[in-house]
Amino acid sequence: xxxxxxxxxxxxxxxxxxxxxxxxxxxxxxxxxxxxxxxxxxxxxxxxxxxxxxxxxxxxxxxxxxxxxxxxxxxxxxxxxxxxxxxxxxxxxxxxxxxxxxxxxxxxxxxxxxxxxxxxxxxxxxxxxxxxxxxxxxxxxxxxxxxxxxxxxxxxxxxxxx
Amino acid sequence: xxxxxxxxxxxxxxxxxxxxxxxxxxxxxxxxxxxxxxxxxxxxxxxxxxxxxxxxxxxxxxxxxxxxxxxxxxxxxxxxxxxxxxxxxxxxxxxxxxxxxxxxxxxxxxxxxxxxxxxxxxxxxxxxxxxxxxxxxxxxxxxxxxxxxxxxxxxxxxxxxx
DNA sequence: ATTTATTGGTTGTAAATGTAACTAACAAGA
DNA sequence: TCTTGTTAGTTACATTTACAACCAATAAAT
Numbered sequence: 001x002x003x004x005x006x007x008x009x010x011x012x013x014x015x016x017x018x019x020x021x022x023x024x025x026x027x028x029x030x031x032x033x034x035x036x037x038x039x040x041x042x043x044x045x046x047x048x049x050x051x052x053x054x055x056x057x058x059x060x061x062x063x064x065x066x067x068x069x070x071x072x073x074x075x076x077x078x079x080x081x082x083x084x085x086x087x088x089x090x091x092x093x094x095x096x097x098x099x100x101x102x103x104x105x106x107x108x109x110x111x112x113x114x115x116x117x118x119x120x121x122x123x124x125x126x127x128x129x130x131x132x133x134x135x136x137x138x139x140x141x142x143x144x145x146x147x148x149x150x151x152x153x154x155x156x157x158x159x160x161x162x
Numbered sequence: 163x164x165x166x167x168x169x170x171x172x173x174x175x176x177x178x179x180x181x182x183x184x185x186x187x188x189x190x191x192x193x194x195x196x197x198x199x200x201x202x203x204x205x206x207x208x209x210x211x212x213x214x215x216x217x218x219x220x221x222x223x224x225x226x227x228x229x230x231x232x233x234x235x236x237x238x239x240x241x242x243x244x245x246x247x248x249x250x251x252x253x254x255x256x257x258x259x260x261x262x263x264x265x266x267x268x269x270x271x272x273x274x275x276x277x278x279x280x281x282x283x284x285x286x287x288x289x290x291x292x293x294x295x296x297x298x299x300x301x302x303x304x305x306x307x308x309x310x311x312x313x314x315x316x317x318x319x320x321x322x323x324x
Numbered sequence: 325a326t327t328t329a330t331t332g333g334t335t336g337t338a339a340a341t342g343t344a345a346c347t348a349a350c351a352a353g354a
Numbered sequence: 355t356c357t358t359g360t361t362a363g364t365t366a367c368a369t370t371t372a373c374a375a376c377c378a379a380t381a382a383a384t
Contacts (some may be wrong), residue, residue: 015356023314023320025292025296027224027228027296027324028230029299029300029315030295030296030299031204031302031303033224033316034315034318034319034322035197035205037318037323037324038197038319038321039194039198040202040322041321041322041323042194043197043198043270055342058190059341062195070186073363076361076362076363077360083199084347085293085342085343086238086362086364087363087365088340088341088342089363090364090365091341093363094364097189105192108244110350110361111349111350112346112348112349112350112362113361113362119290127381128185130275131347133192136194137187137194140193140321141193142193143320144178144317147313148313148316148317151309151310151314151317152314153191153318154310154311155306155314156199156200156312157200158197158306159199159203159302160199160203161199162190162336219369221370221371236333236334236380237332237333241332246371248332248333248334249333249335250370251333252332252335254333256334272331272379272380273378273379273380274331274332274378274379274380275333275379276332276333276335
């Protein structure tokens with residue numbers, strides 16, 4: 001059920017300008033793609049650490065980090081800082097609570113809110129992971145010059161909307 | 163069931179050095195986080211386009227792009243170029259085939275392989291989307307100076323492992 | 325030839341995510 | 355007070371993804 005001539009399909013015919021004319025641009029030149037690939041690669045080794053060491057998800061690590069770095073706050077506050085969706089936060093908080101990394105306390109003045117606060121265990125995990133994060137960051141950045149680092153941070157911050 | 167004194171929990175006590183000493187570093191300074199946020203933001207508007215206009219997923223857009231840009235090739239070849247896992251590619255190819263964006267042809271010399279090739283419809287979608295992608299890229303990059311753009315591309319490429 | 329390994333690709337299942345609908349608490353208006 | 359509307363957070367369900375097991379074709383080894 002194949003075309004009669006076994007025409008050994010040529011798999012590399014570079015296909016210039018499908019629609020007719022313009023200079024082709026590569027996927028590697030497409031900023032969103034580049035960013036995605038870079039983010040994926042850069043996050044990988046650290047992701048493995050908090051996953052293996054504490055069985056944590058990225059969302060959980062982020063929540064832990066926020067509470068460790070900025071002190072007790074509500075889920076809503078975390079949401080505003082990280083732009084994580086509230087359902088993600090809700091689940092991350094539940095998971096962290098289940099592992100005794102944090103406690104919730106309903107606020108008296110508004111019982112919809114709860115103050116989230118790390119336990120001693122949670123603080124220890126935060127200390128451990130944030131130190132590793134810093135190291136990881138230093139390693140990643142180490143391959144660039146000081147100027148490159150500055151540009152990189154500035155541009156990424158801008159793109160991220162900070 | 164609350165502590166006796168309604169101690170109006172203070173939600174902002176900046177928490178200096180949980181473990182004791184070191185200068186704190188912010189999540190915004192953590193490269194993987196920055197990259198993720200930037201990638202998410204940068205991809206958003208374009209993602210909406212291919213989703214709304216062609217009901218496509220990111221994986222599908224990538225496969226479409228590869229075939230459109232580099233011509234017919236096997237799933238394996240796409241995998242090597244994009245570092246997408248083979249299951250993702252497999253499903254993306256199925257979806258694109260179902261929508262008549264591509265055809266598969268078993269290769270004669272090795273019947274495990276199939277040559278994937280865009281149909282006219284697929285090529286039209288590719289033309290449309292890649293033009294939009296280029297525009298989107300230009301807009302994103304437009305906010306930076308030429309030097310910044312160069313640095314950004316170089317650093318991201320390095321981080322991505324290209 | 326007949327195992328044995330490898331490779332390209334698919335499928336099944338569990339985990340993770342997005343989205344919408346929901347609950348409870350507060351707030352405003354009448 | 356009694357709607358009506360908002361807000362913080364949770365839950366349910368559908369979609370995506372990850373990971374492992376799988377199948378069929380080829381290649382290598384005996």
